[in-house]
Amino acid sequence: MARAAGDPAWRETLDRDGAVCCPAAADExxxxxxxxxxxxxxxxxxxxRLRDMVGLTPLITVGSRIGGLASAAxxxxxxxxxxLLFDKxxxxxxxxxxxxxxxxVVERRADAPGFGPWTVKAGLIQxxxxxxxxxxxxxxxxxxxxVDATNAPLAVIPGSHRLGRLASDGLDRLAETDGQQLCxxxxxxxxxxxxxxxHGSAAADPPxxxxxxxxxxxxxxxxxPLCWRGV
Numbered sequence: 183m184a185r186a187a188g189d190p191a192w193r194e195t196l197d198r199d200g201a202v203c204c205p206a207a208a209d210e211x212x213x214x215x216x217x218x219x220x221x222x223x224x225x226x227x228x229x230x231r232l233r234d235m236v237g238l239t240p241l242i243t244v245g246s247r248i249g250g251l252a253s254a255a256x257x258x259x260x261x262x263x264x265x266l267l268f269d270k271x272x273x274x275x276x277x278x279x280x281x282x283x284x285x286x287v288v289e290r291r292a293d294a295p296g297f298g299p300w301t302v303k304a305g306l307i308q309x310x311x312x313x314x315x316x317x318x319x320x321x322x323x324x325x326x327x328x329v330d331a332t333n334a335p336l337a338v339i340p341g342s343h344r345l346g347r348l349a350s351d352g353l354d355r356l357a358e359t360d361g362q363q364l365c366x367x368x369x370x371x372x373x374x375x376x377x378x379x380x381h382g383s384a385a386a387d388p389p390x391x392x393x394x395x396x397x398x399x400x401x402x403x404x405x406x407p408l409c410w411r412g413v
Contacts, residue, residue: 196255200343201365201375204251208324208370212247216395217326220267228274231287231304232265235413242397242413248324251374252399255320263287263319263410264398270334272389280339280353280382283321284310286398287411294408306411311404313347319377319400325367326393334386336365336373336394343376353380 195202208216219237223230232238240246242262244253252260264287270276285308291300296312329335339360342348348356357380365373375381377398386392397413404410 193255196374196376199340199363200379201338201340201363201373203365203367204372204374205368206370207251207372208247210370212241213324213326213370215241216324220395223267223269225269225271225273228268228270228276230267230269231306232267232413233304233306233411235265238265239413248322248372248397249399251322251372252320252397255374256399256401259401260320260399261401261410262397262413263400265413266396268392268394268396270386270389270392272391275334275385275389277334277385278383280357280380281350282316282342282348282380283377283398284313284316284347286311286315286319286400286404288404289409289411290407292407294405297408313378315400315402315404317343317346317376317378318402319398321375321377322397322399323365323373323375324395324397325369325371325373326395327391328369329365329367329392329394331364331366332387333390333392334383335367336381336383337362338365338375339363339380342380343378345380346378348380356380 243249287306297309301308
């Protein structure tokens with residue numbers, strides 16, 4: 183699943199497997215800039231939903247090294263619509279079972295066919311949209327720390343992004359029948375995957391730091407009056 187961003191097979195691998203690694207796609211300067219933009223965040227929280235991050239915005243828009251990966255897969259209209267920092271450490275070490283990401287962040291709540299249920303997390307309004315919207319999105323994970331097989335790598339089920347919205351109680355069986363891929367990484371490696379892919383993560387053993395900046399990208403506008411919250 184590892185492909186350089188300029189490799190002609192990059193998009194083919196992403197479409198087939200639903201995930202592809204771009205080694206060293208974030209150079210050391212980019213990693214340092216991301217760390218500086220996030221330096222004010224608490225280190226004892228497992229996941230932080232990011233908003234109004236002025237210092238981060240130019241690092242993830244389409245013209246950046248990271249955003250360029252999104253535009254290569256989705257087109258020039260791709261834009262970041264949500265960002266999170268996952269910061270596993272000895273103080274915050276967790277496991278997450280197989281699942282699909284099913285929610286988006288919007289500017290304000292409004293009734294629209296197919297949207298719901300609604301939640302609010304960290305002050306951000308989240309809703310489950312029609313799954314076709316999730317299927318059209320792309321997720322990028324920028325690794326700020328090395329991730330080997332013991333440091334809580336993301337695991338994905340290749341090809342599961344093509345199966346639509348799946349029942350949660352069947353995902354363990356799907357992993358057994360279709361297999362899984364560990365998303366190992368070095369600092370600066372970037373994993374790109376279809377947002378609809380089935381994924382999960384074990385706890386780090388032994389516990390140690392594993393920082394990942396995750397950004398969701400979309401192209402299409404939401405049906406009015408709904409609109410993306412953005413980063």
